[in-house]
Amino acid sequence: MKPTPPARRSRLVAVILSTIIPGLGQGWLGEWPRALGVFLATVTALGATLWYGKPGWLVIPAALWVWNVFDCLRLPRGAPLWLATLLWLGMAYGIGWQATEINPRAFIENSERARSVFRPMLEPDFFRLRTEVRQGWVEVEVPCSSAPPRAEHTVEAVTVRVSPDCASLNEALIVTVEGLWPNEPTQVFWSTPIGDIKLVGGQYNAMLLVTSDEAGKITALVRVPPSAQDAMPDPTLPLKHRVYVEQERKIGGIEISRNGGYILQGIYETLALALLTTTLGAVLALPLSFPAARNLMSGHAVTFFIYLVIRTILNILRSIEALIMAIIFVVIVGLGPFAGMLALTVHTVAALAKLYSEVVEGIDPGPIEAVRATGATWLQVVRFAVIPQIVPLFTALTIYRWDINVRMSTIIGFVGGGGIGYFLWQWLVLNDYRAVSSCFIAIAVVVLTLDTFSARVRERLG
Amino acid sequence: MKPRTPPPLWRATKWIVLLVLLAAAYSLSWRVTQPDFLKLIVAAPKAKQIIGDFLHPDIIEREAEISLIEIPFPIPCGSTEVEAAPAPVRLRVEPACAEPRGIFRVSGSDLGPGSTVVMRWLLPSGGTLPIEQYPVDEEGAFSAEIQARPIAATKDGVPARLQAEVSVPLTRIHVSQAMRDVLNAIMVTIFMALLSTTLGTLIAAPLSFLAARNITRTSRLGSVVYYLVRSLLNITRSFEPLVIATIFALIVGYGTPFAGVLGLVITTAASLGKMFSEAVESIDPGPIEAITASGARRSQVVMYGVVPQIIPDFLSYIIYHWDINVRLSTIIGFVGGGGIGYYLSQRFNSFEYHKASTAILAIIVVVWALDFLSAQVRKRMA
Amino acid sequence: MLPLSSHPAHPPGECPLLQVQNLTKVYPSGTVALKDVSFDVDDREFLVVIGLSGSGKSTLLRCINRLIEPTSGRVLWDGQDITAAAPAELRSIRRQIGMVFQQFNLVRRSSVLTNVLSGRLGYANPWLSLIGLWPPTERERAMRALERVGIADKVNERADALSGGQQQRVGVARALMQEPRLLLADEPIASLDPVLAHSILQYLEQLNKKDGITVICSLHFLDLVHRYATRVIGLKDGIKVFEGLPQEIDRKRFKEVYGEEAQEVRAASLEAA
Numbered sequence A: 001m002k003p004t005p006p007a008r009r010s011r012l013v014a015v016i017l018s019t020i021i022p023g024l025g026q027g028w029l030g031e032w033p034r035a036l037g038v039f040l041a042t043v044t045a046l047g048a049t050l051w052y053g054k055p056g057w058l059v060i061p062a063a064l065w066v067w068n069v070f071d072c073l074r075l076p077r078g079a080p081l082w083l084a085t086l087l088w089l090g091m092a093y094g095i096g097w098q099a100t101e102i103n104p105r106a107f108i109e110n111s112e113r114a115r116s117v118f119r120p121m122l123e124p125d126f127f128r129l130r131t132e133v134r135q136g137w138v139e140v141e142v143p144c145s146s147a148p149p150r151a152e153h154t155v156e157a158v159t160v161r162v163s164p165d166c167a168s169l170n171e172a173l174i175v176t177v178e179g180l181w182p183n184e185p186t187q188v189f190w191s192t193p194i195g196d197i198k199l200v201g202g203q204y205n206a207m208l209l210v211t212s213d214e215a216g217k218i219t220a221l222v223r224v225p226p227s228a229q230d231a232m233p234d235p236t237l238p239l240k241h242r243v244y245v246e247q248e249r250k251i252g253g254i255e256i257s258r259n260g261g262y263i264l265q266g267i268y269e270t271l272a273l274a275l276l277t278t279t280l281g282a283v284l285a286l287p288l289s290f291p292a293a294r295n296l297m298s299g300h301a302v303t304f305f306i307y308l309v310i311r312t313i314l315n316i317l318r319s320i321e322a323l324i325m326a327i328i329f330v331v332i333v334g335l336g337p338f339a340g341m342l343a344l345t346v347h348t349v350a351a352l353a354k355l356y357s358e359v360v361e362g363i364d365p366g367p368i369e370a371v372r373a374t375g376a377t378w379l380q381v382v383r384f385a386v387i388p389q390i391v392p393l394f395t396a397l398t399i400y401r402w403d404i405n406v407r408m409s410t411i412i413g414f415v416g417g418g419g420i421g422y423f424l425w426q427w428l429v430l431n432d433y434r435a436v437s438s439c440f441i442a443i444a445v446v447v448l449t450l451d452t453f454s455a456r457v458r459e460r461l462g
Numbered sequence B: 001m002k003p004r005t006p007p008p009l010w011r012a013t014k015w016i017v018l019l020v021l022l023a024a025a026y027s028l029s030w031r032v033t034q035p036d037f038l039k040l041i042v043a044a045p046k047a048k049q050i051i052g053d054f055l056h057p058d059i060i061e062r063e064a065e066i067s068l069i070e071i072p073f074p075i076p077c078g079s080t081e082v083e084a085a086p087a088p089v090r091l092r093v094e095p096a097c098a099e100p101r102g103i104f105r106v107s108g109s110d111l112g113p114g115s116t117v118v119m120r121w122l123l124p125s126g127g128t129l130p131i132e133q134y135p136v137d138e139e140g141a142f143s144a145e146i147q148a149r150p151i152a153a154t155k156d157g158v159p160a161r162l163q164a165e166v167s168v169p170l171t172r173i174h175v176s177q178a179m180r181d182v183l184n185a186i187m188v189t190i191f192m193a194l195l196s197t198t199l200g201t202l203i204a205a206p207l208s209f210l211a212a213r214n215i216t217r218t219s220r221l222g223s224v225v226y227y228l229v230r231s232l233l234n235i236t237r238s239f240e241p242l243v244i245a246t247i248f249a250l251i252v253g254y255g256t257p258f259a260g261v262l263g264l265v266i267t268t269a270a271s272l273g274k275m276f277s278e279a280v281e282s283i284d285p286g287p288i289e290a291i292t293a294s295g296a297r298r299s300q301v302v303m304y305g306v307v308p309q310i311i312p313d314f315l316s317y318i319i320y321h322w323d324i325n326v327r328l329s330t331i332i333g334f335v336g337g338g339g340i341g342y343y344l345s346q347r348f349n350s351f352e353y354h355k356a357s358t359a360i361l362a363i364i365v366v367v368w369a370l371d372f373l374s375a376q377v378r379k380r381m382a
Numbered sequence C: 001m002l003p004l005s006s007h008p009a010h011p012p013g014e015c016p017l018l019q020v021q022n023l024t025k026v027y028p029s030g031t032v033a034l035k036d037v038s039f040d041v042d043d044r045e046f047l048v049v050i051g052l053s054g055s056g057k058s059t060l061l062r063c064i065n066r067l068i069e070p071t072s073g074r075v076l077w078d079g080q081d082i083t084a085a086a087p088a089e090l091r092s093i094r095r096q097i098g099m100v101f102q103q104f105n106l107v108r109r110s111s112v113l114t115n116v117l118s119g120r121l122g123y124a125n126p127w128l129s130l131i132g133l134w135p136p137t138e139r140e141r142a143m144r145a146l147e148r149v150g151i152a153d154k155v156n157e158r159a160d161a162l163s164g165g166q167q168q169r170v171g172v173a174r175a176l177m178q179e180p181r182l183l184l185a186d187e188p189i190a191s192l193d194p195v196l197a198h199s200i201l202q203y204l205e206q207l208n209k210k211d212g213i214t215v216i217c218s219l220h221f222l223d224l225v226h227r228y229a230t231r232v233i234g235l236k237d238g239i240k241v242f243e244g245l246p247q248e249i250d251r252k253r254f255k256e257v258y259g260e261e262a263q264e265v266r267a268a269s270l271e272a273a
Helices: A011-020 A024-028 A032-052 A055-073 A081-099 A105-109 A111-121 A258-289 A301-319 A322-333 A337-361 A365-373 A378-415 A420-429 A433-461 B008-033 B037-042 B044-054 B177-210 B220-237 B241-252 B257-281 B285-293 B298-335 B340-349 B353-381 C057-064 C087-094 C112-120 C126-130 C136-148 C164-176 C194-210 C222-228 C251-258 C262-272
Strands: A127-142 A152-155 A158-163 A172-178 A185-191 A197-199 A208-211 A218-223 A239-256 B060-073 B091-094 B103-108 B116-122 B128-135 B142-147 B160-175 C018-026 C032-041 C046-050 C072-077 C097-100 C182-186 C214-219 C231-236 C239-244
Touching (some): A032 A081, A105 A111, A127 A158, A239 A258, A301 B353, A322 A337, A322 A378, A322 B044, A378 A420, A378 A433, B044 B353, B103 B160, B177 B220, B220 B257, B257 B298, B298 B340, B298 C112, C018 C057, C057 C182, C097 C164, C112 C164, C164 C194, C231 C251
Parallel strands (some): C046 C214, C046 C231, C097 C182
Antiparallel strands (some): A127 A152, A185 A208, B060 B160, B116 B128
16 A cells, blocks of 8 residues: 555544644655644744743743644645744744843943943053152151151152151141142142051141142142051051152153064064964964865765865864953963963864865866876876965955954953953053053954955965 | 066075075064074873873763861960860861961862862851862771961951862763853853844845945045045954953953954954955946836845845855854853853863863864854855 | 916927927036937827937936936926925926936845835835835736836845846836836946847837827937837937937038948948848
């Protein structure tokens, strides 16, 4: 007896099958692609809903299940596909929206924080006005010992005097300074024996500013900060604290600020990383690309096995982001550009070897045949038929990879791999958003410039 | 006219200058990167240990029966009264108290063979201070010397307590907690990729028309808009999504997937916007002319003359970017963007390489599976 | 359609279908594509525009339905000034003027049916058409149009799956959907084989003779001009250099339109004929 053709099979059995396993009935009626689609849609919806664990969402897989039975009943026309699509997308985006904690209100709720981040970013810290500094200090004993030394000290022209020579917490001191620049604001602040800077203006929360007189003298009343002895093991032990005075004035012109210097160093490291990793990666990828080319390796079982092994390793390495590799290398060789270089090189080798091997696979056999037909040796065939075909493409791919590596090396520092990302991360941790902002500008300038440059080069090659 | 060939001397000089520049670039790069390949050899034992950890991902675990034993331990001696331990305690401490930095011995018996003991201090302040993990020998006994840390000193008459967590392995096996956490994070990661691709596309589509020469640059105002949008897209594209995500992590919260989604949405919008605009620029103006000539409205011209021409390109770009976003969302958590990357960086920070290995395995599997899926879809479309 | 009251000189029935008056087009680059071109077109004419490529034929046809904005001059449709028409008016005039293009201008990735239906957009409900909903009557009209050009069996294929001749027939069918009174054909056969060229022009002739649709067609080949045209206009460098009946084109006239070098070629082609 011949089996019934799928189209004539019983509708009832199909509906029962679909009720048990979504899509099974459709398959039994011969509509296998539809069956697979229905099955996958229902199962993924059910899986995602169960994972998310909010029972309300179970409505959607249930509705899909009902739709599937209805679909089976109405075959070959089936139930409307848009309904199932809508249900599935509603599930995916609904759960996705909640699972990724998307909350646009966070911008309003945290607008204060956002402002505190963005406002400093409007003044990028790269250049500063050139200034010169005049500084003086004097040591004061807190609390008083039996015979406190005289509180007077001269640094270059600046003489600082404090009377009395010692004090306890909250006690008043008179600070007189001579030899400052005249008519300039002068900062006065306190430094504890361990180097903690304490402010003495306002309620010990602002910098004390005094303007010097015509003769370059100031007199100020300073109270010993109540927190001056915090973390001292023995508060009764007299220790030498310092009172600092400092003037700063512009001398015209601008210079690169300290953070600006770090940014230049970071950019330099970034470019160096990109150059070295691309070169090293290309050099290592070159010999790997031939055994990873299917057309060269499929002739023999052993070579094919080698091809499979190399391809698999390359694929695994490519699916691990360079940043993850960088973390591993940081653990092994320590923080610094070297870890980043190793990670980027490994990733570059994996990516380039695959791209190169695809070029090798795409070689036109025509020229090889033609050169061979002239009686050329194997080396001549390679020189005149193979290399001319692959060199331009290899070069283009390498430049393309260099582009990617420049971008990657801007972020490899986030995990300690060196480059500008390392400084950026530090500044983010230290909340120095002015430096962060100039970092952003530096990255944009460098990446845009190199993008344009490599586009030009590739154009000329193409 | 034949192109003039430059004299050979000039060409040679050009090459020499180029080579010198290149050599300089390499030597400078070498100096700043400080490659120290010796380090790779020196660090081999460490690497071996880490790779060993990586080869044993934490996927399943044997169920264990965990029991906690606590003993008050005064430092220094006599700082507080301690009542005698109840009789059946299987843990002994000799001496029963110690001076700061003094050494004492902890031993246990009848703990069950094959089990492990994790010792820790429960500080008077409520904190815990891990000591070490000790294996139990075949007789079910263990013994270890421990130093009395000054931080565990008695405070206000309350002594620190020594806690021993004894876990006796059972024969049943189940999916480990780490595996469950990883699955959870992976699901979030996939949803992050899905939502960022979708939202990015929704932003990119209208922008791409503004950034398309043939649509926008018809008037002077249009030219201004075109250059503005183009530059905006190019500048945004020059930042890696990780860089952008750092800022959002500051604003919407460190470690939330939302921060990662925002970072990805911005870069997806910028890079899809550019790709889309190129697709729009390459459309054939003929059909638009023909449909305009038939008396159609502008909206109808766009729907019938423009949209059918760009849909296939748009779709293939979206799938391409979906692939990229899957990869990126696995690492965006490193900077506080949530998902599997956040989990991974946390495990690295606490040196739990077995668990990190689970996460990396999961990343490989997911990236592969989704690559395969999108390759299938692309094949279908072509 | 009634002419506008501002043109009392042309009462209904007497005014030509289309009047082109002093039409000039200067491109932003400075190229003068049309210079002071004037002519009238009567109902049911088959007017052929000849000239070298770059002589301004395409610009002239596109200025008529304002796909290109003329720099100066007027185009009157049934007495109504197209050049001054507001957008809504312009659309309603455009839907009476069908157009066929040298490069067919089909949406290559859409189906033949969608391409043909898009000719009807000027009549369709703007909202329903945006989401691709068409009443059955319009679908039937599209099928009839395709039957007339003989490719009804290709209705569900993608436009780029068709050969060049078939694509141009879809173009003609799309123009038919507009139920036009005037058909502008911009080098409709320049991208086709000679054999196909005749078949397309025969469709246009049929539309002209049977349906009474006025045709303005730009052409390259002089022998085809003799075969199909009822009247001829010659353009050279944007200037009208000839207007008359096809049989009036002699050697001298020809030289005026096509220039000195073309003479020998034409002579050869005449001998061959």
